[in-house]
Amino acid sequence: MADAAALVDKYLEYVRVEKRLAARTVELYALDLQKLQGFAAQAQVELLAVRNPHIRRWVAQMHSGGRSGRGIALILSGWRGFYTWLGRQGLIASNPVQDVRSPKAPKPLPKALGVDDAVQFADFQSDDDPWLEARDAAMVELLYGSGLRVSELTGLDVEASGAARGWVDMQAAEAHVLGKGSKRRSVPVGKTAMRALERWLALRGPMGTVAGGPVHATQENAARALFTGRNGTRLTAQSVWQRLKRRSLQSGISTPVHPHMLRHSFASHVLQSSGDLRAVQELLGHANITTTQVYTRLDFQHLAKAYDLAHPRARVKGSSSKS
Structure with missing residues (x-):
């Protein structure tokens, strides 16, 4: 050669x-x-x-x-x-590598909290001032309890209106959100999340104000926002990420929690309990069920881990036979 x-x-x-x-x-x-x-x-x-x-x-x-x-x-x-x-150089007529592509890397599984960690995180109460604690607790309950995307959460208004992207119907215990592709869907809001929302709304103050004074928002829709910052403006997705990360460190969770992790946890835990993939698809607002099927892999991981921990045959390192 x-x-x-x-x-x-x-x-x-x-x-x-x-x-x-x-x-x-x-x-x-x-x-x-x-x-x-x-x-x-x-x-x-x-x-x-x-x-x-x-x-x-x-x-x-x-x-x-x-x-x-x-x-x-x-x-x-x-x-x-x-x-x-x-x-x-004129040494070959065609490039043998031209149309060859590398194998696609397997799509990583979404990161979800275990049930115990998710409950610990949702139940945690920080020492922040009551206004921030009530707001953050309500956000966590909606993200984990209803599987909302962070954009759907920050788009929620206090009440329904012609300009509302989304809102929570406190009487029906439902969140109406505007998801991907401008598709609307309604998801149930659990009792714990409803109580958290009631606590937050009591402290948030009437529409157009926050506890302690008027909102100084430059945009009209900021005054309608369900979740606001101290300055009265609609909370941004980045702010939600930062607050959840801080809260996860305070609560002792081993991994930093972000909004989509709570959505993944919601989907995984509902599927583990119900086995109803179609229902999870509707709750998440997925247009295609193949998107939802990734959670079956998470569910299998959960089952495999339970098997490894619980079944005596899973723990056998070697075997011997007697005649």
Whole structure:
């Protein structure tokens, strides 16, 4: 494979001198091309004779060997550049790497709290001033108790109006929200969340004011907002994230909690208890049930963990037989 080695050296000299790539980048290219030469040697094929099926086979080998999709993508990028250069030299007719893509990385499972942690977090009462504590507790109860998105939460108004994006019907114990794609849906609000909302509304003050004085909001819709800051303006998603993170640290939860984690926890816990995927889909406002099916994987993880902890056969490290 002397000719192949000479081609590789010439290409590396090209990227180092003419393209002026960093020394570390050139080093990584060299490692990728060593890997290419190794695959070609095993397949007993010259580098100039490598074809698309060879590349696809080697990608499959790397993937089955445990290399990540991102790692394979970087290797393919190096190979693709090498064969592009060979084509410009008139040494090959087509680039065998051109249409090859790395395997997609598996979509990570959404992070959800365990039931005990979720209840601990929802029940926690901070030492913040009562106004902030009442507001934050009501937000947590709606996020975890009704599975709202943070944008749906911050879009809630105190009462229904023609301009309202969403509101809570205190008589019917329902939240009416505007979800993705401007789709409206209604979700039940549990008794605990209703009590938290009643406490918050008592402290929030009548519409257009907060406890202690008038709202100094520049926008009319800020005065209608269910959840406001001290200055009377509608609470932002970023503020909700910050408040939940602070609250999770105070409550002793091992992982920082964010709004979508509470939505994931809501979905996972409802599915664990009911097994009704369609109901979870409607509660979350998913247009396609395949989006909701990710929670079945979370549910299986929960069952597998319970099995590992509880079933005597799961704890057997080895077995012996007696005749």
